[in-house]
Amino acid sequence: MGATTDFMTPEQRAELEALRAQRYETKRATVPALEDLLYTPVPILDHGFVRVVDYMGDDGAIVQAARVSYGRGTRRLSDDRGLIRYLMRHRHTTPFEMCEIKLHVKLPIFIARQWIRHRTANVNEYSARYSILDREFYIPDAEVLRAQSQTNRQGRGEQLSPDEAARVQELLREDAERAYAHYEELLNESPAGESPDEEQSGLARELARMNLSLNFYTQWYWKIDLHNLLHFLSLRADDHAQYEIRVYAEAILEHIVQPWVPFAYEAFCDYRMNSGNLSAGALSVVRALVAGRRAEADALRKESGISAREWRELMATLELDE
Amino acid sequence: MGATTDFMTPEQRAELEALRAQRYETKRATVPALEDLLYTPVPILDHGFVRVVDYMGDDGAIVQAARVSYGRGTRRLSDDRGLIRYLMRHRHTTPFEMCEIKLHVKLPIFIARQWIRHRTANVNEYSARYSILDREFYIPDAEVLRAQSQTNRQGRGEQLSPDEAARVQELLREDAERAYAHYEELLNESPAGESPDEEQSGLARELARMNLSLNFYTQWYWKIDLHNLLHFLSLRADDHAQYEIRVYAEAILEHIVQPWVPFAYEAFCDYRMNSGNLSAGALSVVRALVAGRRAEADALRKESGISAREWRELMATLELDE
Amino acid sequence: MGATTDFMTPEQRAELEALRAQRYETKRATVPALEDLLYTPVPILDHGFVRVVDYMGDDGAIVQAARVSYGRGTRRLSDDRGLIRYLMRHRHTTPFEMCEIKLHVKLPIFIARQWIRHRTANVNEYSARYSILDREFYIPDAEVLRAQSQTNRQGRGEQLSPDEAARVQELLREDAERAYAHYEELLNESPAGESPDEEQSGLARELARMNLSLNFYTQWYWKIDLHNLLHFLSLRADDHAQYEIRVYAEAILEHIVQPWVPFAYEAFCDYRMNSGNLSAGALSVVRALVAGRRAEADALRKESGISAREWRELMATLELDE
């Protein structure tokens, strides 16, 4: 996770270094492992990143809130771990809401549109009504360029041939570059504020932006509590999520949540990410299988009334050949 | 508000007519004026629309909830009006949450991005991961093509010259058409499902969509309670809102909210849309002016400590020359 | 579910009958089975009830929103059922948010305090600042009076002896009656508005109410979308919920949700209420059991690393003796 900083200007890098150099004394719950990461971008995709800007609470804060205690809650770490696992297992979600994190995220607009559907966060987005967007757009690497899935209407299938991938990349790049060149022409203003073409007024920023394509990068401050963050991650770090949002979710889960709240992270992996929800019908099948009726698969499928698709998923979950 | 339907296919028009022809008997609160509009699109911009798909409650439901009554609340309309005005004036907002409306909206993506920032609604958006978007994009009329405002960094100023406007429209149109042609090439699938180019796999829909620009149209079902709808309208039907979202807000306010809940609409106009909020400093100035100190404007401005900008806004509100 | 109406005054009954007698014509989605129930209270506990005051949408509205369609979505009921099951199974929750229901609920205050923790609903509660509460309080039936559970710190255990139960009921009743008598004395106002004791001013309502105990009844209008209602029911119709809230949840689930949206109800029962979530560790045990390692239970428990408590729960889920 060596953070490269080539997506930042020298001024931005200097600002960031100034933040990282500051040292304050606090009585608040503090997580040294997260302090180490504070402010530093984790690079994602070709120009994106996610970085922690602030946080509130730690594993102990979950315990403290569950107990409505005057102090830190418990003293022994093993008690904290056990209670956190209990809370996660029984979906007592409110104590996890007592931790909060603020991230600065840079991401392609079409991913931002998926991301924002999670309504339980606070967001401040860079405004293209007010400011001019940078010439930065997403071009997928060849290995993630894939055909429409034949089995899942909202998924990807086979990797494209090298030739087709190259053509796709070329086409996306040319259109994005032309869109940006025209965006600048429409705006008719240079970064320094002059008008390149003095005969033209230039179009208002709030209008010119509409010429940019959905792979241009935007950025925002995004603040969310731990419970809602974990819910976001359970959906977006999942195999069914689009690759381009999944890489953000995975980075947040592994590089940020894990060092921040290690007990909550572990409980989340065991009871959410890597758990399985079995329907009433699936449970009846599992009980029969455990009771030794493996030879009667066809009969079980019929008895349970579950669909062919759900049956396949169940066999995969149980690691059984169909 | 004669709804044209040229933005709909014959199949869509037939579906809509079938809905409009249906008649059910209900004991629920029913608003005949809104029933007349039900399902019919109100055209907005060049390809957009908003249409009511369902609604719950009426002015009487606000009264009923405020009273937690067993029946309809009051019997006399004048009582209902008075109570609704009282509730609006004193910001007792929860009774307004008891009415709900569901709209189907078609709008350019860059406007959808503004719209979705209101987090208190339920949304189902047409999925470009799952389906193929239509070749429909927004080209502003010449009279709304304006230069960047010189005084407001997020606003529009002077109208563009006819020549410059024509150039802007041409440029937006060309880029959108090229983007769509390439989108189709990337997808490599015809509406009928065949692949125009059999040598190519075609790119997954969730990726190909990134080549489209922000003026393409999307659509969604949007459901919201009356209180949150009015809050949305107070911000988006305001003069400071971008023109392209304001036209939607104005259409909802005048064509939908007014016939649906006429008392709430009237109270909203009087106590929100056309009201003015005066700061502590502005109030002190107004008191002095009312007390006859009009000649001392300069002294009042200093005493009050309000900024030059706020002073200008106050004089405008009071319809006084500075 | 014959609704008794002895908890209503003759005026309230007349208001309710007037509502039930009204007939309007509508083009909106209408559910005859729910229309039959509209406005009629379902009695719960000794003085409580829940009744449907309004609703929006039906099973078809879920499909319509998932498809962002112009008409009703699909035409064949079997398609609707299949899609709704698919949506429920894959936790595509937003289409379920497109149905909305408004209930009038009368319930003891200590249950209202649990209920209100669900923040995703709209609420208008009868105001004891503004009005005088009725002399109605909850006294549990003898068979639900139970001792503190020995195994679950927030549950009930053994039923009390008849003598102890009678003593509990007597004590609760006496205290509630005294509290109400003193409430009236504090208020010093009769229903007709005169002051029984002319020497006394009487205490403001917003203060006098503090003398009432938590088993007094309050009532509210409560409006919620179907997705959030099902989430509420999954927690409150669960075995771990307190009996006094579970009876409300069960009544809503069986008497209201089932007739309103039968496909969504069925999918909810199969994929939520009667499903089981297996942790990563539990899944590994199940796979081993299905693979025939039933004899090695002790070894499996150790390998999986799951706690003794979780092991017991898993064995119960699988209907295996430990």
Next chain:
Amino acid sequence: MGATTDFMTPEQRAELEALRAQRYETKRATVPALEDLLYTPVPILDHGFVRVVDYMGDDGAIVQAARVSYGRGTRRLSDDRGLIRYLMRHRHTTPFEMCEIKLHVKLPIFIARQWIRHRTANVNEYSARYSILDREFYIPDAEVLRAQSQTNRQGRGEQLSPDEAARVQELLREDAERAYAHYEELLNESPAGESPDEEQSGLARELARMNLSLNFYTQWYWKIDLHNLLHFLSLRADDHAQYEIRVYAEAILEHIVQPWVPFAYEAFCDYRMNSGNLSAGALSVVRALVAGRRAEADALRKESGISAREWRELMATLELDE
């Protein structure tokens, strides 16, 4: 604001002192004035308190989010102040959502019921299903015991006579003490866990609590962002709020918000707390008065169409005799 700690046990006081003694190094935005207050209760009413348990952000964090900046936003404090005032004045609320605070509050249940109606916070309440509540209840001071207001159906009027006040206090105290004694009898468990009466099972905690009255104290952890906190305070620190919640709101505003985010506090006072909202009709009256038509008050009232009540409120706002 010398925090007395007689409402805390020695164990609680020791836990709190341990927290106050801890010192960590952090790179996060830190507010020394708030660090001084951290963890220490501010006493409210007879047994209540509010104390800061954690916080995120400062005035600079508002600026930083508004700019979506890489560093601290601006460097000059005067710029920060100006931007924060601009944001508050134009209701750009999202940057204020980027600060978060966590409070531990102890308060009477009837006030907790008002408080919880604000749904935009995270809450963990002390559970009376799980634990036993303390023998602590609210008895109002004589000077806040007032009669029902004659003009405002949800307000207080004249102070009670000393005799009547004494009688009210005695009555509230007696009923609360009896309720608690019976609560203990119902529970039949001593703090040490034995059963005082070995013949009785004792009633489950989740049931016994219903005998307590609404003036008993509860407590919770309450976490909220600055925007929603200010909205809460604008309603609850207002003159129309019930005294018993207003004292909490005022303490939070003056003792916590002011030292935490002084610029936001100042802007909030000027543009919210001490501002006035004038309706369309009221604005037309003000314009006429400023234009010198003071002698025509009766005509203006009629022209404007505003109600007698609103007219009185306007005259009060303008500090004019009617």
